[in-house]
Amino acid sequence: MHPLARMILHRLALGLLTLFAISLFIFMAIELLPGDLAEEVLGQSATPETVAAFRRDLGLDQPAYVRYLDWLGGIVRGDFGQSLANNRPISDLLAARLGNTLFLAVYAAVISVPLAVGLGLLAALYRGSWFDRGVNIFTLSSISFPEYFVAYILMLFLSIRWGIFPSISDFGSSAGLGEMLYRTFLPALTLVLVVTAHMMRMTRAAIINLLAQPYIEMAWLKGASPLRVILRHALPNALAPIINVVALNLAYLITGVVIVEVVFVYPGLGQLMVDSVAKRDIPVVQASCLIFASIYILLNLGADVLAIATNPRLMYRK
CATH class of the missing domain: 1.10.3720.10 (MetI-like)
Incomplete structure (x- = not known):
């Protein structure tokens, strides 16, 4: 293998490892944010039953490592999930804004x-x-x-x-x-x-x-x-x-x-x-x-x- 090609493959592997570490850091930083995501989205008037149902729909009732693996698996498949604000696919939102x-x-x-x-x-x-x-x-x-x-x-x-x-x-x-x-x-x-x-x-x-x-x-x-x-x-x-x-x-x-x-x-x-x-x-x-x-x-x-x-x-x- 050409030395330049070997170097590119080596840097790509390091880049993927770095990206994995960054994804873990991002998820952990989000987890450490104060407050409950379901209560913030639904508002203070939401009943405990509504909050619990919303948490189940988002998978927030599962352990953090399970949610991280599900999120990472979706990214590998090209699925970033749905936006909580407008329920649109995140990939559609990112495509238009990234182009700008x-x-x-x-x-x-x-x-x-x-x-x-x-x-x-x-x-x-x-x-x-x-x-x-x-x-x-x-x-x-x-x-x-x-x-x-x-x-x-x-x-x-x-x-x-x-x-x-x-x-x-x-x-x-x-x-x-x-x-x-x-x-x-x-x-x-x-x-x-x-x-x-x-x-x-x-x-x-x-x-x-x-x-x-x-x-x-x-x-x-x-x-x-x-x-x-x-x-x-x-x-x-x-x-x-x-x-x-x-x-x-x-x-x-x-x-x-x-x-x-x-x-x-x-x-x-x-x-x-x-x-x-x-x-x-x-x-x-x-x-x-x-x-x-x-x-x-x-x-x-x-x-x-x-x-x-x-x-x-x-x-x-x-």
């Missing part, structure tokens, strides 16, 4: 990844200059504030005062691509400002670290232009750490959008999870957390594979 979250993440990634890599290359090329210092100050300032603060500042100026973009990003089900891009620009810009700094600084650090290598000095001595040295000689060897940090930030764009979606009332998976917590719709909360964990694990696996593809030496331990 992925759209927002891709929208932000298309802007942030080229911007961060370009700024990192220019900052490394002109390190120590006013441009380098200005970019570092701006990016560090953008990640020093929490996401909701950045979101409200953008909403204040770009929506309330200047009226350029809408403050609510709910575009409905019949909007076209242009309308979706327009209504989701503010949440996408919030995510861009948050994640660009990490990718830019990693790109800058990786390039600067390689500029001290002997083959780079040889390129300088041959009279190569600074742009050619950066793009032709330094960047290909710096792709592995850049890919890793880009993948981690892409994972954040998908799994860390909960606050941004709530601020802009964006109909994504994070908003669904928050609404389900408020309604005590525990099956939807569990399924949403598991989807977020699965995406994070898959993106990390993809980052490892791409990093090794660009630098096969990473496959072998020193």
Whole structure:
């Protein structure tokens, strides 16, 4: 078997084991929540007989390990169960909301990844200059504030005062691509400002670290232009750490959008999870957390594979 294929299978096995541990942690965390789920759903006016019947229907009268195995078995079969709030299949709810979250993440990634890599290359090329210092100050300032603060500042100026973009990003089900891009620009810009700094600084650090290598000095001595040295000689060897940090930030764009979606009332998976917590719709909360964990694990696996593809030496331990 090819070493790369063996590594992928090994990482997939570790990912499944990690996902199993996460599912156990999610279930235990839900079990430790105060209050009775049946009483919270039915309300205080429910009779003890109604509560007992509801608990039997949900299987809450069974031991915790039995309920966990039933829930895990349903997930393996692709059945996430029924929503307690509207009695709809959870898979239908997740499919629509996950698509919206992925759209927002891709929208932000298309802007942030080229911007961060370009700024990192220019900052490394002109390190120590006013441009380098200005970019570092701006990016560090953008990640020093929490996401909701950045979101409200953008909403204040770009929506309330200047009226350029809408403050609510709910575009409905019949909007076209242009309308979706327009209504989701503010949440996408919030995510861009948050994640660009990490990718830019990693790109800058990786390039600067390689500029001290002997083959780079040889390129300088041959009279190569600074742009050619950066793009032709330094960047290909710096792709592995850049890919890793880009993948981690892409994972954040998908799994860390909960606050941004709530601020802009964006109909994504994070908003669904928050609404389900408020309604005590525990099956939807569990399924949403598991989807977020699965995406994070898959993106990390993809980052490892791409990093090794660009630098096969990473496959072998020193």
